[in-house]
Amino acid sequence: MPTAPRKGAIALAYRVFVLPGVIAYLFAVSTVVLAADRFWLVDLVTFAWPYVVAVGVLLTVAAFLTRRIKAIIMAVIGLAVALLPAADVPTARASSAQGGIKVMTANIFGDNIKDRTAFLALLKQERPDIVVLEETSPAWERLLSSSGLYPYESSTEAMLRDALKVYSTLPIRAETELKRAVTEPQAYKQPLRLELDLAGKPLFLYAFHPETPRRLWQWRDRNAYLSAAADAVKGDLERAPVIVAGDWNTPTWSPFFRTFLQQSGLASTAVGWLQPVTRFTMKLEALAYIGSTIDHIAVSPDIFLRDHRLGPAFGSNHRPVIVELTLPQT
Numbered sequence: 001m002p003t004a005p006r007k008g009a010i011a012l013a014y015r016v017f018v019l020p021g022v023i024a025y026l027f028a029v030s031t032v033v034l035a036a037d038r039f040w041l042v043d044l045v046t047f048a049w050p051y052v053v054a055v056g057v058l059l060t061v062a063a064f065l066t067r068r069i070k071a072i073i074m075a076v077i078g079l080a081v082a083l084l085p086a087a088d089v090p091t092a093r094a095s096s097a098q099g100g101i102k103v104m105t106a107n108i109f110g111d112n113i114k115d116r117t118a119f120l121a122l123l124k125q126e127r128p129d130i131v132v133l134e135e136t137s138p139a140w141e142r143l144l145s146s147s148g149l150y151p152y153e154s155s156t157e158a159m160l161r162d163a164l165k166v167y168s169t170l171p172i173r174a175e176t177e178l179k180r181a182v183t184e185p186q187a188y189k190q191p192l193r194l195e196l197d198l199a200g201k202p203l204f205l206y207a208f209h210p211e212t213p214r215r216l217w218q219w220r221d222r223n224a225y226l227s228a229a230a231d232a233v234k235g236d237l238e239r240a241p242v243i244v245a246g247d248w249n250t251p252t253w254s255p256f257f258r259t260f261l262q263q264s265g266l267a268s269t270a271v272g273w274l275q276p277v278t279r280f281t282m283k284l285e286a287l288a289y290i291g292s293t294i295d296h297i298a299v300s301p302d303i304f305l306r307d308h309r310l311g312p313a314f315g316s317n318h319r320p321v322i323v324e325l326t327l328p329q330t
Helices: 004-035 040-066 069-087 117-126 138-145 156-162 216-236 255-264
Strands: 101-107 130-134 165-168 172-177 192-198 201-208 242-247 295-299 304-310 321-326
Touching (some): 004 069, 040 216, 101 117, 101 242, 101 295, 130 201, 138 156, 165 192, 201 216, 216 242, 216 255, 295 321
Parallel strands (some): 101 130
Antiparallel strands (some): 101 321, 172 192, 192 201, 242 295
């Protein structure tokens, strides 16, 4: 049986920390889940959502330790609300079939000039069929284009315009910059759409890199970018399979990520709320990858997922996302 001093300490902790904490937590996560699609600063909280969930776990444990029913109920409800965004993300169906294609996306961080050979070695090791790159500089383009690894690549014009570059072992039939209407004076970014030849049949590939929502106008433009791309993807789905890859500057738990998937008809290749960080702060890299999951690959419902993983750090502040897919034609 707990001693009187221990009971007093638990009661004090309950009144001062646990009960106020679970009340504040329930209010905060409910606000984000309900209002992130309308308010910029609220949506920014989703970049740190795994850490928010971790706080909920700690509060739930603390509530159980106090044995106070009121705190336990509110803590459990708060944690359940925090888990809702991941539960609402459409995900690709798993497959164990052999064959298919491998796709990699990586923000190579154009200023990363210390040692480009690390990324080149990763490409030689993984041998992805399709590589989607963001923040590609002319120096990076020259290195990768001269590597002899890929017979087909997107145009230099697309790279100079949006720093997007695609390399492929599949022939590129057509390349189109998605011309979306922009309402923000500073906005210019457009998704890159490629039609690839998959054994004589079309495969549509979209390369993404919308604005990072550090400012209100960037948030609005990112959301408009995703919405316009979703409409275009939905149209292409009527003709052929679709793959979307890139640095979306949108975390898995943002309502705008979920809305894009639902609006376009695609599915995420990453599963669950506990997803590895793809964009991290390099100042803490030696200790842990602290950041958010904003690099994604999404696929049409007729594409099955064999594997999803992250590649190693290579000097950028992003880690590559690598997926192995089974397509309907393979």
